[in-house]
Amino acid sequence: MEGITVQTIIEATGGQLLWGDLSAKISGITTNSRDCGEGMLFIPIKGNTFDGHDFIRAAFDCGAAAAIADRETDAVLGKTIILVPNTLTALADIARHYRARFDIPIAAVTGSVGKTTTKDMLASALAASGNVLKTQGNFNNEIGLPLTLFKLDRSHDMAVLEMGMNHFGEIHNLASIAKPNVAVITNIGMSHIEHLGSQEGILQAKLEVIDFFGEDGLLILNGDDPMLWAKRGSLPCAAVYYGIENAECTYRAENIQKSDSGVRFDVVIAGEKYDVSVPVPGEHNVYNALAAIAVARRFGADTELAIRGIANFSASGMRMDISKSGGVTVINDCYNASPSSMEAALKVLADTAAERRIAILGDILEMGDFAPDAHRGVGKAVCDCGIDSLIVTGENGVYIAEGAKAAGMSDESIWWFEDNKGINAFLANYINTDDAILIKASRGMKFEQITECITGINIARAYKRTGG
Numbered sequence: 001m002e003g004i005t006v007q008t009i010i011e012a013t014g015g016q017l018l019w020g021d022l023s024a025k026i027s028g029i030t031t032n033s034r035d036c037g038e039g040m041l042f043i044p045i046k047g048n049t050f051d052g053h054d055f056i057r058a059a060f061d062c063g064a065a066a067a068i069a070d071r072e073t074d075a076v077l078g079k080t081i082i083l084v085p086n087t088l089t090a091l092a093d094i095a096r097h098y099r100a101r102f103d104i105p106i107a108a109v110t111g112s113v114g115k116t117t118t119k120d121m122l123a124s125a126l127a128a129s130g131n132v133l134k135t136q137g138n139f140n141n142e143i144g145l146p147l148t149l150f151k152l153d154r155s156h157d158m159a160v161l162e163m164g165m166n167h168f169g170e171i172h173n174l175a176s177i178a179k180p181n182v183a184v185i186t187n188i189g190m191s192h193i194e195h196l197g198s199q200e201g202i203l204q205a206k207l208e209v210i211d212f213f214g215e216d217g218l219l220i221l222n223g224d225d226p227m228l229w230a231k232r233g234s235l236p237c238a239a240v241y242y243g244i245e246n247a248e249c250t251y252r253a254e255n256i257q258k259s260d261s262g263v264r265f266d267v268v269i270a271g272e273k274y275d276v277s278v279p280v281p282g283e284h285n286v287y288n289a290l291a292a293i294a295v296a297r298r299f300g301a302d303t304e305l306a307i308r309g310i311a312n313f314s315a316s317g318m319r320m321d322i323s324k325s326g327g328v329t330v331i332n333d334c335y336n337a338s339p340s341s342m343e344a345a346l347k348v349l350a351d352t353a354a355e356r357r358i359a360i361l362g363d364i365l366e367m368g369d370f371a372p373d374a375h376r377g378v379g380k381a382v383c384d385c386g387i388d389s390l391i392v393t394g395e396n397g398v399y400i401a402e403g404a405k406a407a408g409m410s411d412e413s414i415w416w417f418e419d420n421k422g423i424n425a426f427l428a429n430y431i432n433t434d435d436a437i438l439i440k441a442s443r444g445m446k447f448e449q450i451t452e453c454i455t456g457i458n459i460a461r462a463y464k465r466t467g468g
Contacts, residue, residue: 001027001028001029001098001150001151001152001153002101002152002153002154003025003026003027003039004025004026004098005022005023005024005025005026006020006021006022006023006024006026006066006080006082007022007023008026008097009026009041009066009068009082009094010022010082011097012090012093012094012096012097012098013068013082013084013089013090013093013094014084014093015068015082015083015084015090016082016083016084017080017081017082017083018069018072018073018075018081018082018083019073019075019076019079019080019081020066020079020080020081021080024065024066024080025039025065026039026040026041026065026066027039027040027065028040028041028150029041029043029091029094029147029150030042030043030147031043031044031045031052031091031143031147033052033055033056033058033059033062033064034058034062036059036060036062036063036064037062037063037064038063038065039063039065040059040063040064040065040066041064041065041066041067041068042055042056042059042060042064042066042067042068043067043068043087043090043091043094044056044059044067044068044069044087045087045088045091045143046087046088052087053069053070053071053073056069056073056081057076060076060079064079065079065080066079066080066081066082067079067080067081067082068081068082068083068084068087068090069081069082069083069084069087070083070084070085070086070087071083088142088143091142091143091146092142092146092173092176092177094146095145095146095147095149095150095177096176096177098149098150098152099149099152099177099178099179100179101152102152102156104152104156104157104158104159105158105159105181105182105299106158106159106160106161106178106179106180106181106182107122107158107159107160107161107180107181107182107183107184107295107299108161108162108163108174108175108178108180108182108183108184108209109122109160109161109162109163109183109184109186109291110162110163110164110165110171110183110184110185110186110206110209111184111185111186111187111188111189111206111222112186112187112188112189112190112191112202112206112338112340113186113187113189113191113284113338113340113341113344114186114187114284114287114288114341115140115162115163115164115186116138116140116162116335117280117285117288117315117320118184118186118287118288118291118292119134119135119160119161119162120134120313120314120315121278121285121288121289121291121292121310121313122134122160122184122291122292122295122296123160124292124309124310124312124313125292125293125295125296125301125306125307125309125310126158126160126295126296126299126301126306126309127309127312128301128302128305128306128308128309129157129296129299129300129301129302129305129306130156130157130158130301131155131156131157131158132156132157132158132159132160133148133151133152133156133158133159133160134148134159134160134161135148135160135161135162136148138164139162140161140162140163140164141164141165141170141174142170142173142174145161145163145174145177145178146177148161149161149177149178158299159178160295161174161178161180163175163178163209165205165206166191166195166196166366167195167196167205168196168201168204168205168208169205169208170205170208171205171206171208171209172208172211174209175208175209175210175211175212176211176212179212179214180209180212180213180217181213181214181216181217181218182217182218182219182220182295182298182299183209183210183213183217183218183219183220184220184221184291184294184295185206185207185209185219185220185221185222185228186222186287186288186291187222187225187228187287187340188202188203188206188225188227188228189202189338189339189340189341190202190338190339190340190367190370190374191338191366193366193367193368193370194366194367194368194369194370195366195368199227200227203227203228203231207231210235210236210237213237217237217238218237218238218239218240218298219235219237219238219239219240220239220240220241220242220291220294220295220298221239221240221241221242222241222242222243222287222291223241223242223243223246223248223249224243224244224245224246224249224287228241229241229246240294242287242290242291242293242294243287243290244256244283244286244287250269250270250294251267251268251269251290251293251294252267252268252290253265253266253267253268253276253286253289253290254266254268256283256286258281258282258283258351259281259351260281260322260329260351260352260353261279261281262277262278262279262280262281262285263277263278263280263281263282263283263285263286264276264277264278265278265286265289267289267290267293267307269293269297269303274293274303274304274307275307276289276293276307276310276311277307277310277311278310278311278313279311279312279313279314280313280314280315280320280322281320281322281348281351281352282320282344282345282347282348282351283344283347284341284344284347285320289310292306292310293306293307293310296309320332320333320345320348321333325455326433326457327433327434327435328431328432328433328434328435328436328437328454329352329354329435329436329437330437330439330451330454330455331345331348331349331352331436331437331438331439331440332439332448332451333345333438333439333440334439334440334441334443334445334447334448334450334451335443336442336443337362337364337365337440337441337442338364339364339374339375339377339378341440342361342364342378342381342440343378343381345438345440346359346378346381346382346385346387346438347385348438349385349387349436349438350385350386350387352436353436354434354435354436355432355434355435356388356389356432356434356435356436357386357387357388357389357435357436357438358387358388358389358390358391358431358435358436358437358438359382359387359389359390359391359437359438359440360391360392360423360437360438360439360440360447360450361378361382361390361391361392361397361400361438361440361441362392362393362394362397362440362441362442362445362447363375363393363394363395363396363397363441363442363444363445364378364396364441364442365442365444365445366442367396371396371399372396372399373399375396375397375399375400375403376399376400376402376403376406377403378400378403379399379400379401379402379403379404379405379406379407379409380403380404380406380407382400382403382404382407382409383403383404383407383408383409384407387409388413389413389414389415390404390409390413390414390415391414391415391416391417391423391426391427392414392415392416392417393416393417393418393419393420393422393423393445394441394445397416398416401414401416420445420446420447420449420450423450423453424449424450424453427450427453427454427457428453428457431454431457437454439451439454
């Protein structure tokens with residue numbers, strides 16, 4: 001972060017100096033008192049089970065120079081305290097003010113599925129053409145996005161920001177802070193449909209990403225998504241499309257070759273063909289790469305350099321992380337889930353060379369009344385993909401099992417367990433060498449426990465084989 005003063009903080013927030021020095025320099029901003037260091041500003045956020053105001057003194061003890069508060073707070077010698085009506089609003093106001101210092105292109109990535117992978121792939125595509133700031137981890141909300149922007153400095157040539165949401169107005173607020181020049185919408189699925197009511201509502205919420213576009217704003221859309229394609233010609237900004245099936249897309253993939261280690265294809269742009277290699281498997285990653293190429297070209301990056309950057313891409317943790325241990329291929333994709341991402345992961349499992357292909361699946365959360373049918377659809381996809389064994393848990397896991405059985409999968413190939421512990425106990429005597437196992441559910445299902453169990457089983461077997 002480039003240094004700012006307490007005076008600047010007050011101007012950005014409309015706050016009031018309770019104690020301290022207007023000229024004090026701020027070298028960084030955090031919402032976590034444990035991350036405070038010398039010269040930093042601490043912004044306490046109130047959560048459902050905690051109140052960051054309780055940690056203001058701890059932040060000062062760790063070296064923070066200043067803190068924001070939404071209530072009267074005792075003075076601390078040598079420290080600065082600023083009073084604001086709402087600390088979360090103040091965080092956004094400061095980030096908005098700070099972002100305005102930088103005249104660099106910013107790309108926003110949103111969508112129901114594939115946001116993080118597309119964001120990471122885009123950053124890889126741009127890395128050879130300049131210094132890129134990108135959202136780290138899941139910092140894609142009203143707290144994470146401002147904290148990401150505070151990392152901007154004059155060394156950055158561009159930024160790639162992920163924007164998540166589960167209610168109307170959230171992306172509008174994020175866009176008002178980041179003011180992106182370019183935005184990608186990966187698709188319109190069913191994630192968070194419980195809060196948004198319908199896919200039409202999800203589309204409306206995603207399109208808030210263009211609310212603060214300037215005249216040069218460009219929207220980049222998946223042309224194989226019927227809801228996004230239906231918006232062509234009716235958008236209030238320029239738009240281009242990418243896709244595989246839709247021949248009218250500006251960026252189109254053909255000659256797709258899939259393997260366990262990745263996917264290769266030709267991208268056709270204005271009659272020219274470029275060979276693209278993506279080092280992670282799955283046809284869904286073709287879409288992610290196409291979006292990355294489209295943004296890179298909009299930012300003026302050389303196409304060949306962008307494609308070379310994609311070839312160096314690596315996925316974030318627990319997102320289609322494929323490893324092999326003791327002859328067992330483990331596809332760890334348990335960071336999050338939606339019906340469409342479940343189906344994409346099942347296709348990757350189906351394409352994996354193995355004696356048996358086993359899907360371990362759990363609940364997709366925030367589906368509301370749509371949950372039974374959505375999970376039955378996942379079960380049908382399990383059968384349609386030719387998966388050999390289905391293991392499920394969770395309240396909605398029973399619907400996955402129902403869907404698979406209704407589609408023709410045999411009872412002997414389907415197991416339901418009450419919890420992760422039940423699955424882990426079963427796997428100890430079920431896993432064979434040369435199996436391929438997909439592990440996927442919403443983050444709240446804590447399926448990393450199953451991944452850890454499988455890893456432990458493989459290590460133990462390898463130890464026995466070596467006579468340990």
